[in-house]
Amino acid sequence: MAFSSGDSGGSMADINVTPLIDVLLVLLIIFIVTAPAMTMRVPIDLPQKSVNPPPPSNDPPPPIRLRVDANGQVFVNNNPVATRQVEANLLNLLPPAMQDGQAVEPADQPTLELDIDRDASYETLTTVLAAAKNIGMEKVAFLDNM
Known part of the structure; x- marks a missing residue:
């Protein structure tokens, strides 16, 4: 509140900055709370453009179709699977070399088609x-279900 000093009896034309400071303090608190969440990063290995793509294999393995419905139920090749057992079920569908933990060329891996x-x-x-990353799958495709 501004008070006048003197005999003129008029008020001073100063801006009341109290509401401005209140808004700035609220914004400061919001930034302090949300800043740690913005610094958390999830490592993702995105595919890079290659000039010479690998030649397609003679007999590519059939793709593995994985569907997740709105209730969180997971289906691997249209068979319902518990969420905690997805990795074991995917591992059973892979070629024998990948099941043994050997590194397999991406061209020889089946494609994991995700329908979410x-x-x-x-x-x-x-x-x-x-689960797909843990078993070494590198070919993951997201299906568009519009």
């Missing part, structure tokens, strides 16, 4: 992707 419902939980998707 728009309302599926993110946790289920990350579990499926972690």
Whole structure:
């Protein structure tokens, strides 16, 4: 509140900065709370453009179709699977060399085709992707289900 000193009886034309400071303090608290969440990173190995793509193998393995519905139920080749057993089920569908833990060229690996419902939980998707990464799958395709 501004007070006048003197005999003129008018008020001073100063800006009241208290609401401005209140807004700035609220913004500061919001930034302090959200800043740590913005610094967490998830490592993702994105495919790089190659000038000479590998030649296609003579007999590529059939793709593995994995579907996650809105309820979080996982289906591997249209067979329902518990979420915690996705890795074991995927491992059984891989070529024998990959089952033994050997490194296999990406051209000789089956493609993991993911059909994810728009309302599926993110946790289920990350579990499926972690399982695929743990068993060494490099060919992952997301299907567009519009």
